[in-house]
């Protein structure tokens with residue numbers, strides 16, 4: 107591990123290349139940057155007490171009965187008991203989460219593409235985000251893409267097998283010009299591609315929520331990101347309550363609510379459970395699960411990614427806490443889970459973002475579609491009526 | 493994506509991850525280039541589901557997937 111790491115992080119990317127037995131291997135100057143930025147750099151995890159196996163089994167069977175027989179949501183206390191299980195029990199948590207997903211949602215997977223239609227220059231100070239104008243990051247602000255570019259991106263999404271396309275804007279909330287542009291784009295994209303169109307444009311007023319709903323916005327994304335108690339640590343320019351209010355407006359006006367989480371900003375296990383209960387109360391159709399991909403120049407730029415096994419634990423816990431939602435793989439999955447991405451699909455995930463993200467790249471759509479085919483999970487649209 | 497979007501010839505040009513002249517290449521896997529390898533200026537980057545376009549004011553456009 108250590109020698110491999112020091113080789114991979116050797117500056118300059120020089121290495122010697124030769125066939126076995128070739129005594130005069132020529133130095134090759136490669137252009138590829140060799141690095142393994144996440145290997146060995148993972149977030150500290152909470153100390154979990156030893157729990158004997160009969161206690162662990164009891165907690166899992168009580169959760170199974172609650173979810174599959176009694177058809178009720180797990181309480182914060184029950185979720186905390188599951189979150190405290192030792193690492194050896196993560197596969198059991200995942201197996202239960204997968205059972206619950208199949209029972210409640212079936213084997214189908216919803217595939218979505220997203221596009222940052224207006225990048226950077228956001229006045230808000232979300233500490234995880236490279237698009238805030240308050241931080242010196244490599245992301246340069248760019249104006250609203252023109253309709254042709256947005257349509258092209260929707261076509262790329264459709265070609266990747268998606269049924270959903272989300273237009274995302276780095277704004278506090280939409281101004282009137284932005285409202286009008288979005289309201290022009292939504293029917294255009296839907297007519298031209300047949301994709302369901304979702305929008306993510308920040309905080310909304312009542313009137314804006316009504317207009318989006320009437321304008322054909324199928325689903326509106328507005329993430330809580332984290333629990334109410336942790337939120338002031340990572341955002342100071344608006345409140346958690348502001349976000350919750352927009353989420354409520356979305357639902358009240360008949361759009362499907364997509365309300366996601368960002369795991370790995372320094373929140374505790376208790377705060378992740380708190381968020382789960384807050385999400386249970388909001389009752390979204392979809393919950394995108396993001397994992398912190400620390401962005402250079404942001405206040406969280408020096409954090410480490412969540413450990414892969416810990417990410418699997420929390421995917422399972424999110425499915426157990428939110429049994430009927432569309433639980434979507436979103437940003438950070440490649441750098442967090444690496445080879446465990448398919449395991450997430452059998453731990454509660456039933457949707458994914460395909461292709462690239464807003465400012466970062468994803469793995470290829472072909473890899474994801476192959477993974478779904480290997481897992482015998484059919485691709486198709488899911489709705490809130492499950 | 494194999495993380496090869498960020499490339500630099502050591503000693504030639506600028507790092508596309510940070511724009512530094514002496515950086516050997518700090519761009520991370522799954523990040524598009526953010527700085528021009530010719531002049532080190534910040535690029536205007538549009539990431540789309542199927543690729544990205546990165547444009548330098550002086551040195552034109554670079555596309556990738």
Ligand SMILES: [Zn+2]
Pocket residue numbers: 507508509510511512515516517518519
């Ligand atoms: Zn660099």
Ligand SMILES: [Zn+2]
Pocket residue numbers: 528529530531532533548549550551552
């Ligand atoms: Zn240039």
